[in-house]
Amino acid sequence: xxxxxxxxxxxxxxxxxxxxxxxxxxxxxxxxxxxxxxxxxxxxxxxxxxxxxxxxxxxxxxxxxxxxxxxxxxxxxxxxxxxxxxxxxxxxxxxxxxxxxxxxxxxxxxxxxxxxxxxxxxxxxxxxxxxxxxxxxxxxxxxxxxxxxxxxxxxxxxxxxxxxxxxxxxxxxxxxxxxxxxxxxxxxxxxxxxxxxxxxxxxxxxxxxxxxxxxxxxxxxxxxxxxxxxxxxxxxxxxxxxxxxxxxxxxxxxxxxxxx
Amino acid sequence: xxxxxxxxxxxxxxxxxxxxxxxxxxxxxxxxxxxxxxxxxxxxxxxxxxxxxxxxxxxxxxxxxxxxxxxxxxxxxxxxxxxxxxxxxxxxxxxxxxxxxxxxxxxxxxxxxxxxxxxxxxxxxxxxxxxxxxxxxxxxxxxxxxxxxxxxxxxxxxxxxxxxxxxxxxxxxxxxxxxxxxxxxxxxxxxxxxxxxxxxxxxxxxxxxxxxxxxxxxxxxxxxxxxxxxxxxxxxxxxxxxxxxxxxxxxxxxxxxxxxxxxxxxxxxxxxxxxxxxxxxxxxxxxxxxxxxxxxxxxxxxxxxxxxxxxxxxxxxxxxxxxxxxxxxxxxxxxxxxxxxxxxxxxxxxxxxxxxxxxxxxxxxxxxxxxxxxxxxxxxxxxxxxxxxxxxxxxxxxxxxxxxxxxxxxxxxxxxxxxxxxxx
Numbered sequence: 001x002x003x004x005x006x007x008x009x010x011x012x013x014x015x016x017x018x019x020x021x022x023x024x025x026x027x028x029x030x031x032x033x034x035x036x037x038x039x040x041x042x043x044x045x046x047x048x049x050x051x052x053x054x055x056x057x058x059x060x061x062x063x064x065x066x067x068x069x070x071x072x073x074x075x076x077x078x079x080x081x082x083x084x085x086x087x088x089x090x091x092x093x094x095x096x097x098x099x100x101x102x103x104x105x106x107x108x109x110x111x112x113x114x115x116x117x118x119x120x121x122x123x124x125x126x127x128x129x130x131x132x133x134x135x136x137x138x139x140x141x142x143x144x145x146x147x148x149x150x151x152x153x154x155x156x157x158x159x160x161x162x163x164x165x166x167x168x169x170x171x172x173x174x175x176x177x178x179x180x181x182x183x184x185x186x187x188x189x190x191x192x193x194x195x196x197x198x199x200x201x202x203x204x205x206x207x208x209x210x211x212x213x214x215x216x217x218x219x220x221x222x223x224x225x226x227x228x229x230x231x232x233x234x235x236x237x238x239x240x241x242x243x244x245x246x247x248x249x250x251x252x253x254x255x256x257x258x259x260x
Numbered sequence: 261x262x263x264x265x266x267x268x269x270x271x272x273x274x275x276x277x278x279x280x281x282x283x284x285x286x287x288x289x290x291x292x293x294x295x296x297x298x299x300x301x302x303x304x305x306x307x308x309x310x311x312x313x314x315x316x317x318x319x320x321x322x323x324x325x326x327x328x329x330x331x332x333x334x335x336x337x338x339x340x341x342x343x344x345x346x347x348x349x350x351x352x353x354x355x356x357x358x359x360x361x362x363x364x365x366x367x368x369x370x371x372x373x374x375x376x377x378x379x380x381x382x383x384x385x386x387x388x389x390x391x392x393x394x395x396x397x398x399x400x401x402x403x404x405x406x407x408x409x410x411x412x413x414x415x416x417x418x419x420x421x422x423x424x425x426x427x428x429x430x431x432x433x434x435x436x437x438x439x440x441x442x443x444x445x446x447x448x449x450x451x452x453x454x455x456x457x458x459x460x461x462x463x464x465x466x467x468x469x470x471x472x473x474x475x476x477x478x479x480x481x482x483x484x485x486x487x488x489x490x491x492x493x494x495x496x497x498x499x500x501x502x503x504x505x506x507x508x509x510x511x512x513x514x515x516x517x518x519x520x521x522x523x524x525x526x527x528x529x530x531x532x533x534x535x536x537x538x539x540x541x542x543x544x545x546x547x548x549x550x551x552x553x554x555x556x557x558x559x560x561x562x563x564x565x566x567x568x569x570x571x572x573x574x575x576x577x578x579x580x581x582x583x584x585x586x587x588x589x590x591x592x593x594x595x596x597x598x599x600x601x602x603x604x605x606x607x608x609x610x611x612x613x614x615x616x617x618x619x620x621x622x623x624x625x626x627x628x629x630x631x632x633x634x635x636x637x638x639x640x641x642x643x644x645x646x647x648x649x650x651x652x653x654x655x656x657x658x659x660x661x662x663x664x665x666x667x668x669x670x671x672x673x674x675x676x677x678x679x680x681x682x683x684x
Contacts, residue, residue: 041587047647048647051649052649167649167650168649168650168653169650171645171648171649171650171651172650174645175635175642175645175650175651178639178641178642179635179638179639179642182638182639182641186639186641187641189641190641190644194644200644200645200648203647203648204644207646207647223643223644
């Protein structure tokens with residue numbers, strides 16, 4: 001598996017798309033920092049980018065890579081290699097290279113800007129960590145979709161739909177249910193609903209670091225009490241890990257039976 | 261050899277000087293010293309020996325006294341900050357004469373009571389007092405003025421240790437007082453930093469009020485007052501101005517008033533006030549207004565607040581002009597869709613319009629009330645969706661065609677660049 005991971009990783013590192021992705025983040029970081037001159041505002045804008053763009057790119061890239069490398073996969077399958085390790089290797093290769101582009105692309109301009117001497121370092125680290133998690137989660141989901149759909153168009157369709165659901169529709173349903181059940185105590189419900197969507201969870205984690213004064217108001221205190229403690233933080237990260245592990249397990253299970 | 265004329269001149273000079281000295285001494289009265297080896301061993305003894313116009317000079321030391329009654333117009337002066345220790349027995353200094361000055365003491369351990377409001381220093385129905393350079397610690401009430409006019413409270417430091425609202429007192433309390441100046445005080449860790457009730461024509465300036473349990477400054481039924489150049493920081497619920505008219509609030513800083521029910525400034529039933537050149541920074545709510553009419557807000561800065569301004573209803577004919585709204589989560593929040601307030605010429609950091617004719621004013625009007633802020637008002641739990649993509653989409657569609665938010669609530673002339681206020 002490690003060999004295939006290495007191969008996929010180097011293959012992607014050589015490919016144009018990784019560079020485009022890397023340069024995009026590099027440019028974004030530079031523009032945000034040196035045209036803005038306000039570190040905390042730059043971090044807020046970055047948050048918007050990370051919770052929307054990272055899942056989108058993870059999904060699209062994952063699906064694309066799977067379909068594109070199909071011929072190579074078929075070649076590999078002829079060799080005495082375990083099926084699951086082929087697909088898992090590919091998945092980890094894609095996800096790692098994407099995460100690396102993100103971390104280095106965003107990290108470099110911030111390092112040059114002097115993030116180490118700023119107290120925004122923790123906000124920024126949290127930002128990168130959640131960004132990395134989101135990459136792994138959505139690439140895994142993309143692989144699951146691609147593995148279970150032979151049809152490219154269908155696969156892409158489902159992948160986009162998945163992203164749309166997580167990033168937009170889920171919040172819409174969430175908001176509607178909050179408004180519909182507004183007469184009931186909703187603290188627990190909203191906590192659980194947030195935990196169940198990795199995009200929402202990442203957003204709330206970062207927000208609590210940034211917009212603390214707004215969220216502290218009224219019911220915000222409940223969330224602050226939960227996410228502010230080390231227990232809440234641990235639980236959130238545990239939830240993000242679950243979100244990586246479960247789709248990876250599915251990749252492994254589908255890949256075991258996968259035939260061409 | 262000195263001639264006769266110079267000698268005469270010199271004698272004359274000395275003579276005038278001596279006469280002058282006598283004259284001042286007579287005007288100032290005599291000085292009575294208080295110390296452990298002096299004639300007067302306690303401060304009360306010193307006051308008893310004095311008569312109107314005298315100075316009671318208290319030397320450095322610790323005086324364990326309570327209920328010191330100042331019943332003559334004297335100057336009670338502390339030398340090198342003598343300490344008066346009340347040993348938690350009750351009230352410490354009570355002023356019951358006009359024109360009393362108390363200057364330069366450290367007063368500690370005021371008794372706590374659930375039935376009477378013990379104060380470190382209290383003025384009862386007397387005028388022309390001057391209370392300055394005191395350090396109050398471990399207190400219940402600090403400086404308590406009741407029905408006393410024309411006084412000054414200057415440069416005092418009040419440091420309480422309040423934990424619960426029900427058994428703590430206020431730093432400086434004015435009750436039915438007029439024409440008082442409160443300047444340069446530093447009040448912290450009490451219930452209300454400065455509290456005014458039924459007090460008119462008060463001037464509060466250059467004070468620092470922080471870490472108080474409830475309000476940094478609290479107005480009740482007090483009219484025609486001015487407060488300026490004060491800093492209110494990290495108070496339990498900020499500054500509250502209630503049921504008052506014609507208040508001027510200028511050049512103050514309200515910052516870091518965080519909490520579940522905290523705000524920079526709470527206005528309740530305030531009419532005809534002016535709020536200008538203030539800075540509201542990092543408060544949960546910058547200004548919370550309820551039942552306030554004809555208030556003008558201009559040249560204020562609202563920076564990084566949760567809500568810059570929260571309008572609760574029954575607020576008419578207020579005008580918001582030339583303020584800076586910078587990086588607030590919500591600029592304005594309304595709980596109804598009726599608007600009678602005017603927004604004009606403000607700078608909004610969330611404004612996304614353009615300025616084609618380059619006159620510094622955006623060509624597209626700005627709508628400061630977002631649909632989301634309206635939703636959050638209705639169901640507070642929805643705050644967890646803040647900055648989500650879905651929320652941005654519905655906010656955008658509401659911006660294009662307002663349905664829930666007040667239709668006429670727009671800033672027709674939003675500035676393109678932050679307004680530079682002259683802050684002196």
